[in-house]
Amino acid sequence: MVKALIVNSAATGDASVSRKLTQVFADRLKDHDSSAEIIVRDVGIEPLPHLTAETVGAIRGAASTEAERNALSLSNALIGEITDADIIVIGAPMYNFGIPSTLKAWFDHVLRAGVTFRYTSDGPQGLVKGKRALVIETRAGFYSEGPGAVLDTQEPHLRNLLGFMGISDVEFVRAERLALGADAAAAAIDAATARLAELAETELTLAA
Template sequence: MTQLLHVDSSVLGPNSVSRQVSAAVVARLREVTPGLVVTYRDVATTPLSHLSGAHVAIAHGAPVEDPAVKADVAAGQAVLEEFLRADIVVIGAPMYNFSIPSQLKAWIDRILVPGKTFKYGPQGPEGLAGAKRVIVAVSRGGSYGQAPMTALEHLETYLRGVFGFIGITAPEFIAADGIMAGPEQRAQALANALQTAGDLAA
C-alpha cells in the first residue's frame, strides 16, 4: 500500500488557502491511488517544540533526564518515522513574512537527521530520501515572480533547498499567489490552485 503523509501548518484553520489546496491534493491522490493510506499531522494545532541545547546534547549521546524533554524527543522521533514511512508527502505551506511558518520549520528540524534522511560522505552531503514524492500547496499574499519581490521569496526557494538536500530533487509546488490583493484575486488564485490539484496524476 502507498503511504501518504499530509502536513498542514497554517494558523488560520478553515480560512486557510493552503489548507484547502493541500486537502484537494490529498483528495485527488485518494482518487487515483488505490489503497492509499493517509497519515495527517497538523503542526499548527499540535506544534513541536523548537530545537534547544538539550536536543543537541541528546543527539550527541547525553542522557535524557527532563521528562518534558524526553516526551518532546519521543514526539520528534514519531515525526521522523512518519516521514520515513511515507511514499508521498503533501504539505500545506503558507508564506508568513516571506518564509515558512515557524511551526513548519520545527517539523523540518525533526526530519533533517544525519544517517536517516542524509549523510556526509567523501563527496559531501548525500540525500537518503530521494524516492519520495513531495507536493507543496503554497499560499502567498503577494506575487513574487518579478524583481524586486523575487528577492523576498524565501518559502519555495527554502523548501526546494531543504528537500533537494535530502535527495528529493523535483518537489511539486501548487501556488495560490496574491491572495491579499483583494477578494477577486484571492478567489481566482484559489480556484486555479484547486484546479491544478484536481488534475494531478498518480
C-alpha cells in the first residue's frame, strides 16, 4: 500500500489550481490502487504559526516552556507525516518568484538538525531516506526557459530544501502561463493533468 502526503499551500482556497492538481494526482493514485492512503496537510487553508523567540528553540529540541513544548509537538507531528509517507506531494504556487510563506513555514518546522538532517565533518547529510517527492508548481507567467528562467527562485529552492532532508528523488510538474489567456491556462492544466495521471501509475508500480 502506497502512502502519499499532500502538502497544499495556496492562499486561493477552492479556486486554487495547485490544490486541484494535487487532488488530480490523489484521485489517479486511488484509481490505480484503491488501498492508497492519502494524508492532506493544507498549510494554505490552515497556516502554521511562524517560529518566534518563544518557539524557535523547539526546532533544536528545547521543550522547557509550554510554547516550546507545543512547537516541538507540532514539528514532531509534521515530521511524522513525512516519515510515514512514501511520496510527498507538494502543491506550490509561485509567489513573487519563490514559494508561499505558508510553505516556507512548513519547511521551517520540518528541517531539524539531528532529526531530518545532520551536520557531519563531510558536510550536511539528509536523514529522510527512501522517499519520493512530486512538486506541482503553478505560475501565472512562464519560467521554464527564455528570459523568465533566471527569475525562478521557486524550483531551485524547493529542490534544495527537499534535498537537504535527503529527498533527492523529486519530480516537478509545472502548470505555467495561467494568466496568459484562457486557452493557454487550459492547455497548461490539461498537460499537467495528463502528466500526473502518468506519474500516478509510475508511483504505483514503484510502490508495488
